Amino acid sequence: MDRLSASREGQTGYPISPRVAAAPSGRRRRPSGEAPPLPRQVERSTVWYVAAAVATVAFWVGMAVRPIFTGVTAADVAVLRGLTQLRWHPLNATMEQISTIGSGLAVRVLAWGTIGLLLVVRRFRHLVVYFAIALVVAVVAAGVSQVLGRMRPTDVTILGSWDGYSQPSRPVAALAVVLAGVVYTLIPRGRWRRRGVWGAVAIIGLFCLARLYLAVDHPTDVIAALALGWALPVTVFRMMTPDDVFPVTYRRGKRAHLDLSGQRRSAIVKALDAQLGLRVTAIEPFGLEGSAGSTPLRLLTSTWDGDEVTLFGKLYALSHLRSDRWYKFVRTIRYGRLEDEKPFSTVRRLVEYEDHLLRLLRDAGLPTPVPHGFVEITPEREYLIVMEFFAGCSEIGSARLTDTEIDRGLRIIRRMWEVGVAHRDIKPSNLLTRGGEVFLIDVAFATVRPTPWREAVDLANMMLTLALASSAQQVYSRALLQFAADDIAEAFAASRSVTIPTQLRTRLRNDGRDLLPEFRRLAPQRKPVSIQLWSVQRIGVLVAVIVAVLVAAAMLAAFVQLAGLI
Amino acid sequence: MSSRRHRSLPVVTALATAFLMPACATVGPSAPACGTARRLAIVAQSVPTASYVPCLATLPEGWEVTRFDVESGHTRLSLAPDRGGGRDVDVELSAECDVAGATPEPARSPGARTYLRLTTISPRYAGTLFDVFAGGCVQYRFDFDRGPHIPLMEELRDAVALFPRRQLELDLRRTYGVELNVP
Numbered sequence: 006m007d008r009l010s011a012s013r014e015g016q017t018g019y020p021i022s023p024r025v026a027a028a029p030s031g032r033r034r035r036p037s038g039e040a041p042p043l044p045r046q047v048e049r050s051t052v053w054y055v056a057a058a059v060a061t062v063a064f065w066v067g068m069a070v071r072p073i074f075t076g077v078t079a080a081d082v083a084v085l086r087g088l089t090q091l092r093w094h095p096l097n098a099t100m101e102q103i104s105t106i107g108s109g110l111a112v113r114v115l116a117w118g119t120i121g122l123l124l125v126v127r128r129f130r131h132l133v134v135y136f137a138i139a140l141v142v143a144v145v146a147a148g149v150s151q152v153l154g155r156m157r158p159t160d161v162t163i164l165g166s167w168d169g170y171s172q173p174s175r176p177v178a179a180l181a182v183v184l185a186g187v188v189y190t191l192i193p194r195g196r197w198r199r200r201g202v203w204g205a206v207a208i209i210g211l212f213c214l215a216r217l218y219l220a221v222d223h224p225t226d227v228i229a230a231l232a233l234g235w236a237l238p239v240t241v242f243r244m245m246t247p248d249d250v251f252p253v254t255y256r257r258g259k260r261a262h263l264d265l266s267g268q269r270r271s272a273i274v275k276a277l278d279a280q281l282g283l284r285v286t287a288i289e290p291f292g293l294e295g296s297a298g299s300t301p302l303r304l305l306t307s308t309w310d311g312d313e314v315t316l317f318g319k320l321y322a323l324s325h326l327r328s329d330r331w332y333k334f335v336r337t338i339r340y341g342r343l344e345d346e347k348p349f350s351t352v353r354r355l356v357e358y359e360d361h362l363l364r365l366l367r368d369a370g371l372p373t374p375v376p377h378g379f380v381e382i383t384p385e386r387e388y389l390i391v392m393e394f395f396a397g398c399s400e401i402g403s404a405r406l407t408d409t410e411i412d413r414g415l416r417i418i419r420r421m422w423e424v425g426v427a428h429r430d431i432k433p434s435n436l437l438t439r440g441g442e443v444f445l446i447d448v449a450f451a452t453v454r455p456t457p458w459r460e461a462v463d464l465a466n467m468m469l470t471l472a473l474a475s476s477a478q479q480v481y482s483r484a485l486l487q488f489a490a491d492d493i494a495e496a497f498a499a500s501r502s503v504t505i506p507t508q509l510r511t512r513l514r515n516d517g518r519d520l521l522p523e524f525r526r527l528a529p530q531r532k533p534v535s536i537q538l539w540s541v542q543r544i545g546v547l548v549a550v551i552v553a554v555l556v557a558a559a560m561l562a563a564f565v566q567l568a569g570l571i
Numbered sequence: 572m573s574s575r576r577h578r579s580l581p582v583v584t585a586l587a588t589a590f591l592m593p594a595c596a597t598v599g600p601s602a603p604a605c606g607t608a609r610r611l612a613i614v615a616q617s618v619p620t621a622s623y624v625p626c627l628a629t630l631p632e633g634w635e636v637t638r639f640d641v642e643s644g645h646t647r648l649s650l651a652p653d654r655g656g657g658r659d660v661d662v663e664l665s666a667e668c669d670v671a672g673a674t675p676e677p678a679r680s681p682g683a684r685t686y687l688r689l690t691t692i693s694p695r696y697a698g699t700l701f702d703v704f705a706g707g708c709v710q711y712r713f714d715f716d717r718g719p720h721i722p723l724m725e726e727l728r729d730a731v732a733l734f735p736r737r738q739l740e741l742d743l744r745r746t747y748g749v750e751l752n753v754p
Contacts, residue, residue, distance in 0.1 A: 071746070071747070074609075074747065075747050075748050075749075078747065078748075078749060079748060082749075151601055154601070154603070154607075154609060154610040154613070155609075155613075156609070156612035156613045156616060156749070157613060157616050159612070159616075159743075159749045159750055159751055160749070160750040163616075163643070165643075166642065166643045166644070167642060167643050168640075168641075168642040168643075169640070169641060169642065170613060170641075171613075
C-alpha cells in the first residue's frame with residue numbers, strides 16, 4: 006500500500022488507497038452531485054399541485070381578457086349542455102341532496118371539529134397553519150369572484166340554489182379546504198391518511214358532480230376551486246407541517262422522536278458507513294422517555310476485525326431545534342435572561358456544539374462518553390451524533406450510594422468548576438453508575454464559562470440527586486471535603502423550583518423528605534440569589550408576545566367571519 | 572442569522588398574510604354598474620323573470636356600497652351615505668313585493684311603476700321606495716336624518732337605475748356570445 010510522504014524524518018506517513026475513485030463502502034467523501042443519505046423529498050403530487058395553483062392564477066388573469074372569457078364560457082356551456090342531456094328527473098332530488106354536503110352547516114361542523122380536536126391534542130402549529138390557509142382560501146375565493154364577476158351558467162336550466170359570482174366555486178373551495186384540513190392535520194400519515202385522501206376525493210368529487218349536474222357552477226369554476234381549496238392547502242400543509250418534523254400522531258409520550266425505520270434507517274446505516282466508517286448491524290431506540298430534545302438510539306456496530314461494539318447515538322432534526330428554541334424562549338419570558346439562552350440557528354450548529362462539548366469534557370478528564378463524531382443524514386435538517394455507550398450502567402438512585410460514589414459525583418462538579426463548564430441538566434437520568442464509577446451523560450445543554458449562578462445550581466442539583474439515594478446529611482458532609490461551606494450555601498441560595506430539572510423535581514416530590522430545606526438548614530445562612538432578571542430585551546419580548554396574542558385573536562376573529570364559520 | 576430568517580419566512584408570511592388579508596377583504600364590495608353587462612348578468616340571473624335589473628348609475632359623492640349579495644331568488648345591496656345618520660339604504664331585487672299602503676310616484680323608468688311608503692317623517696325620514704315592473708320589483712329601504720333627507724332621496728334615485736333585461740340580453744349576446752335566457 007502506498008503511503009503519504011512523511012512530514013518529518015523517521016515518520017512512516019499515512020496509508021492511502023491506490024484507487025482514484027472512492028471505495029464502494031467504508032469512509033468516503035460524497036462527491037459533488039451525489040445525493041445525501043436521506044435527501045429531502047418532494048412528493049410528485051406536490052409538484053402537480055403547485056403547477057395547478059400557478060395555472061389557476063394564470064387562468065384568472067386570462068379571464069379578464071374578453072376573447073378568453075368568451076371561449077372558456079362557450080366551452081363550459083357546451084360541457085354543461087352535455088351534462089343536462091343526462092339529466093334524469095328522479096335523480097334531480099338526489100343531486101340536490103348531495104349538493105347540501107357543502108352547505109355552510111356541514112363546512113362549519115367540519116371546520117370547528119378540526120379546530121377543537123387540534124386544540125385538544127395541542128397540535129398548535131397545525132392549528133395556526135390551518136387557520137392561515139383557510140383564511141387565505143376564503144379571502145382569495147371572495148376576492149377573485151368579486152374581481153372577475155362571472156355570471157352563473159347561461160343557456161342551461163339551473164336546478165339548484167346558488168349564492169354569489171360563480172368563479173371560483175366557493176362552496177367547492179370551502180369543502181375542499183376543510184377536508185384537506187381534516188386529512189392533513191388529524192389523520193396520521195400512512196395507510197389511514199391514504200384512505201382519508203380517497204374518502205375526501207370521493208366526497209368532493211360527488212359534490213362537484215352534483216353541482217355540475219345541477220348547472221349551478223361552470224366546470225372551470227369547479228376546477229379552479231379545487232386548485233385553490235385542495236391543491237394549495239395540501240402543498241402548504243406539506244411545506245409547513247412536514248410529517249418528518251411535525252408528525253400527526255395520537256401515541257402517548259414524547260412526540261419529539263423520529264421514526265427509525267424505513268428510509269431513515271437505511272440512511273443512518275449508509276451515513277455511518279460513509280462518514281465515520283462504522284458498519285452498523287442493528288439500530289434500536291433507546292431511552293426515549295428520558296429525552297425530549299433528540300431521538301436517542303443504540304447502534305450495534307461491527308469493526309473490520311469482526312468485533313461488535315455498541316455505540317450510543319442521538320438523532321437531531323428541525324423539530325428538536327424548534328423545541329430548543331421554544332424552551333429557551335419561554336425561559337426568557339418567565340425568568341429573564343439568566344444565562345446564555347440564545348437558541349441555535351441550525352441543526353448543524355446544535356450537533357456541532359454537542360460534539361465540541363463532548364470533546365472538551367473528555368479532554369478535561371470528566372467521565373463523559375467518548376465522542377465518535379457526527380454524520381449528516383439530510384443537510385441542514387438531520388444529523389446523528391455518535392458516542393460511547395455506557396454498557397451495564399444503571400441510573401443513579403437505583404441503589405443506595407456509597408461514600409465513594411457520592412464523592413465521585415461531587416468530584417464531577419468540582420472538576421467542571423475548575424475547567425469552567427456547567428452541565429445545566431444535572432438529574433438522575435443523566436448520572437449513571439457502574440461498579441462504583443459515576444458517569445455524566447447528555448452534555449447538550451452544557452456551557453463554557455457559565456455564570457457563577459449556574460455553577461452554583463449545578464452543585465445544588467448534584468447534591469439533591471445524590472441525596473435521593475442517600476441522605477442530605479451524608480451528602481453535605483461529603484461535599485464539605487471538596488467545597489467550602491459558603492459554596493454550598495450559595496448553591497442552595499440559588500436553587501429554586503425552576504432551577505431544578507423536571508425529573509429531579511418529580512423525584513424530590515415523590516421522595517417525601519424535604520431535601521432542599523434540609524440542605525439549607527445544614528449550610529450556612531445566605532440571602533437567596535435572585536433569579537428574576539429584568540432587561541430591555543425581556544420587556545421587549547413580553548410586549549412582542551402580547552402583540553402576537555392580540556394578532557392571533559384578530560386572526561381568529563377574521564377567520565371566523567371570513568370563512569363563514571358563524 | 573440569515574438562514575434562520577429564511578426558515579421562518581414561510582410561517583411569518585402565512586401569519587402576516589392571514590392577518591393582513593382581512594384588511595384587503597374589507598375593500599368595498601363591487602355592485603354592478605349599469606354599463607357592465609358581464610357583471611350585471613348575475614343580477615338578472617337571480618330573478619330570471621325580472622324585466623329590469625337594478626344597477627349603479629352614478630354613485631354620488633359621500634356614498635359607498637357596503638354590501639352586495641346576489642343569490643338565486645334575490646339580489647341585495649346596501650348603500651351608505653355619509654350624511655344619512657349612520658343607517659344604510661338597503662336595495663333589494665325580488666320577484667314580487669307588497670306595495671300595500673304605498674303612494675304612487677312618478678315612474679322612474681318606462682315600463683315600471685314607482686311607489687313610496689313612509690313609516691315616519693319626524694324625527695327621521697324613513698320608509699320604502701318601490702320600483703315595480705313585469706316579473707320583479709326593487710325595494711329601497713331608507714332611514715335618513717331629517718334635514719338632509721331631501722337631497723339624499725334625490726341622490727338615491729340618481730344612484731340606482733333600472734337596466735332593461737332585453738338590452739342586457741342583447742349586450743351579452745353581442746359582446747360575449749352568451750345567451751342569458753334558457754332556450
